[in-house]
Amino acid sequence: MELRINQKTYQVDADADTPLLWVIRDDLGMTGTKYGCGLAQCGACSVLVDGNVVRSCVTPVAGVVGREVTTIEAIESDDVGKRVVSTWVDLQVAQCGYCQSGQVMAATALLKQNPKPSDAQIEAAMVNLCRCGTYNAIHAAVHELAGKGEA
């Protein structure tokens, strides 16, 4: 099947129900998207599909044919994503870093749809798990980005 990922076209030989995560990681060799639970519980595998954040570990690859997938590898090609990364670095959000690809994707999706989310909207959108406990830093980073958002 043919996939559009990070504005490139890939031919992939995978069963229709293979999770997008494993196609990205093993077939295409892009390992920035992480496997944490395989059950849409943790969000480490978050990617954007047509701009919406989805959990690629439970997304059948056939479901994204004809759609535009964005992974963390291309996040800085996106203006919003670039600002998210820059703020993530400025605020020193990451600890072990394993969940942070997913956190950055979730923040980017939120800010693309709503450049000035309220704190309540940030809380509703930023639900990925972090075992290192960087939640306050994540919230501060998105809050800061929201403050700079264009109305």
Add this chain to the structure above:
Amino acid sequence: MNVRIDPSLQASALDLHEPINVSRRRFLTGTAVGALVLGFGLPLGTTRVQAAASATAERGTQVPAFLEIRPDNRVRLLCPFMEGGQGTFTAMSQIVGEELDADPATFLVEAAPPGEAYVVMENGMRITGGSMSVRMSYPVMRRLGALARAMLLQAGAQQLGVPVSELSTEPGKVVHAKSGRSLAYGELAERAMDLPVPDPASVRLRDPSQFRWIGKPVKRLDAYDKSTGKALYSIDLKVDDMLHAAVQHAPRLGMTVGNLRNEDQVKAMKGVHSVHRLPGAVAVVAERWWHAKRAVEAIQVDWQEPTADSKVRPMPADFSSDAWFKRLAEDKGPAKDDENEGDVAAMLKGSKTLIDATYHNQYLNHGQLEPPSALARFNPDGSLEVWLPNQAPDMFRADIAKRTGLDLSRITLHSPLLGGFFGRHFLYDSASPYPQAITLAKAVGRPVKLIWSREEEFLRDVLRPVAAVNFRGALDADGWPLAIEAISATEGPTEALAGKQGEKLDPTALEGLSGKSYAIPNKRIAQIYVKGPAMLGYWRSVGNSLNDFFYESFLDELADKGGKDPFELRLHLLRDNKRLTTLLQAVGELSGGWKRGPFTAEDGSKRARGVAMASPFGTETAVIAEVSIENGQVKVHDIWQAIDPGSIVNPAIVEAQVNGAVALGLSQTLVEEAVWVDGKPRARNYDLYPILPPARMARVHVRVVESGEKMGGIGEPPLPAVAPAVANAVATLTGQRVRSLPLSRHTFT
């Protein structure tokens, strides 16, 4: 090392996996230090003491084993410690860079291979744990930087033809002020690293008042790579010709593989390369991990009950965690004393006011987000390379040597970044995938990367230990504590791993009950050793993670009974301890002044605050928590924490570690629990094993108090006082004294 990396990854990530270049010939080949470290956590054994004593002078002086300065002036540091989020790579670059006179931002850091050269801690061990890395290697790592700087100065003198006494350094360069000439470190490194290492006693360390980087909030070196998916963990690695593997473990440890009822069908499944029988598990090797996982989960195995000669700790079919807590609580001994001062028995007998209570805690999983994996490759010359998450490379390499019969020199161990650890990646028999990966790589004649699915991880992860503690306390006529007795029925993690060490107590079983600073004239802390069926391990802050909850909660019970305010009670019991009095007052101030409540907050909710203290890993901590009840469950609004680790290297990382430890502390307090029923864990994923979600995080306020006392740890110490501070606040708010965790097991009104 031939790891294939996606070409889209940029230079910064690639550099960490480049083969060692310029200095390779000077890098030392590893030698065994396994014997030194096998007794981790146990009281220092004779062998280790002797080895440590004999090695002290030379420790951390083999400069070329640690440092490579590249022509572009970047400094590559092979770090004795693993980076798993705690910031040790950055801290080490600050410490070495300070004395080397090189900006930490120019450092590229990766984990050093196994080998004696990298044993830099004062206790003679090489592990990443016990919150030891910075505090136990600080002088040695400073000296390492100073030695390297001396070598660069010497090389500069040769190259410029001037006396070394006329030279000085500025960050990244040797300067000859007289002639206005300077040479970048990168220009001198080749010559410098060929010079003999100077006498360690000959270098002078920088005066702390002149520090540029130590003590400053230097930015983490890994922040960008970790915000862009470029950081590589074990699970991400790939080598040429590699196959993928997945396993299905026996439902209970100790069971063995019987008949595979559908082996032929599984072999015919898409992508399957081969099906394998392993000790206590079956495996599928495939071209893709997804195929391996699907196939291995489809295997119908006739698991056999454990045999009498089982080499692992067999899990009985009737084991239940709730029944185990009950059994611990009812155990009457015999108990062995760890602390015994005054005359506890007489005081308890003679006291008019006696308080007794029994507490217990829960089993926990590590729940690090990166599932365990291992990549094994046999090279054409028969040598073995393994990439795996670990906190103790020499111990792992020694274990691999034992399992394979290969000489240590034939085993190359790589230690990638850890996707969280919290104690998960010590050497735990049956709890790591590398023995399986090695067996499979051998069997198929190709490199194999084995990933444990989240479900397999929850099945085989080692558990945070549990205890039931029977407390008794007596008050004097004025209501102050006169005697306290704590008898813990438990098995500590170290004695669970290494076996009971004769009559010796396991300090990791009782830490947090023992070692309290309160001036209570009569005290007895004792353990009833109860060997259990569960595989146990170290979990962030180890014994303190449970024992401080018990002790600090019971202390509030004594305060209540004596009609004392719990903050005032602690000040009273610490009246002769200046350091802890200062710390307790600091957290009081930080919270805007001690205010117990209950009180009504601005939003109309009824709230209360609790206080608790802990003394883990050489650091002192004091915590105040503010709580309310929402829909029958506890909501923690704020955590104020004052922490005194003596002195610190990076205040920003300290604050991040306090936040992280508070999160894990809240997680075990509010929601987290590994429940076992019928010999099996109820949860095999985060759906039934909740870990703290963002919505339940508290605001965290940190004050670092640098008393100047001996440097303590940072990664674990901020955790233990969180649970009792919350439980004490809950008791004030609701009148309900919680004597077990998590709070989600209780209902509040």
